[in-house]
Amino acid sequence: MKKITLFSDGSALGNPGPGGYGVVLRFGDKEKELFGGELHTTNNRMELLGAIEGLRALKEPCEVEIISDSSYVVKGINEWLVNWIKRDFKKVKNSDLWKEYIEVSKSHTIVATWVRGHDGHIENERCDKLARDEAERQKELLGRA
Numbered sequence: 001m002k003k004i005t006l007f008s009d010g011s012a013l014g015n016p017g018p019g020g021y022g023v024v025l026r027f028g029d030k031e032k033e034l035f036g037g038e039l040h041t042t043n044n045r046m047e048l049l050g051a052i053e054g055l056r057a058l059k060e061p062c063e064v065e066i067i068s069d070s071s072y073v074v075k076g077i078n079e080w081l082v083n084w085i086k087r088d089f090k091k092v093k094n095s096d097l098w099k100e101y102i103e104v105s106k107s108h109t110i111v112a113t114w115v116r117g118h119d120g121h122i123e124n125e126r127c128d129k130l131a132r133d134e135a136e137r138q139k140e141l142l143g144r145a
Contacts, residue, residue, distance in 0.1 A: 001061060001062060001063050001109070002027055002060065002062045002063070003027070003062065003063045003064075003065075004025060004026065004027050004058060004062045004063065004064045004065070005025075005026040005027075005064075005065050005067060005123075006023065006024075006025055006026075006051065006054040006055065006064055006065065006066045006067065007023065007024040007025075007026070007067045007068075007123035007124060007126070007127050008021060008022065008023045008024075008047070008050030008051050008054055008066065008067075008068050008073075008127055009021065009022050009047065009050060009068065009069060009070075009117070009124060009127035009128045009130070009131045010022075010043055010044070010045070010046025010047035010048070010049065010050050010070065010131050011043065011046055011128070011131040011132045011134075011135040012041050012042050012043040012045070012046055012135060013135050013136070013138075013139055015042055015043045016040055016041060016042045017040065017041075017135075017139070018037065018038070018039055018040070018041075018135050018136075018138035018139040018141075018142050019037055019038055019041040019042070019043065019045070019046040019131075019134075019135050019138060020035060020036065020037035020046060020130070020131045020132065020133065020134025020135035020136075020137070020138060021034075021035060021036060021037065021046045021047070021049050021050030021053065021130075021131050021134065022034070022035045022050060022126070022127035022128065022129065022130025022131040022132075022133075022134065023035065023050050023051075023053060023054040023057075023127060023130070024123050024126055024127055024130075025054055025057060025058075026123075032057065033126075033130060034050075034053055034054060034057060035130040035131065035133070035134045036049070036053060036134060037131075037134040037135055037137065037138040038138065039138050039141065039142050044070070044072050044073075044093070044094060045094055045097060046131060046135075047068060047070035047072060047073045048070075048072070048073050048076070048094060048097045048098070048101065049097060050068075050127070050131070051066050051068065051073055051077075051101065051112075052097065052100055052101050052104055054066070055101075055104040055105055055108060055110075056104045058108065060107075061107040061108055061109075062108050062109075063108070063109045064108050064109065064110045064111075065110075065111055065112075065113055066110060066111070066112040066113070067112075067113045067115055067123065067124070068112065068113075068114065068115070068124075069114065069115050069116060069117030069118075069121075069124055069128075070114075071114055073112065074112040074113065074114040076098065077101075077110065077112040078111070078112050081098065081101075081102075084098060085102075
């Protein structure tokens, strides 16, 4: 099984507001960057959507380490998700995205690792820039609407 490192970050201007996510997928010495956004969203939704879209890009079952500065995403994956499933996501924010995460993560073995944001972690800084640039692009699109 391939070992993949998935770095991701999310951003929302105004929170809620225009937002973006950035992802760097690494397999050995190969890297792929992904980014996207929404016109009206929250930081937590973009943080989680980054992880989802990174997993969606994988073409086969992999061992994946998700590295994020979002304690919401890391604790959600490592600690909270089991109980949320048991109680059928009652009173869980972003349950639509968590259910989507479950679907795209099924074939993978996943562990999530937290890193401090804005602390010089090269890949986290890159994902942060991708996410912020996309959030700014969404803001421009909103201004034209």
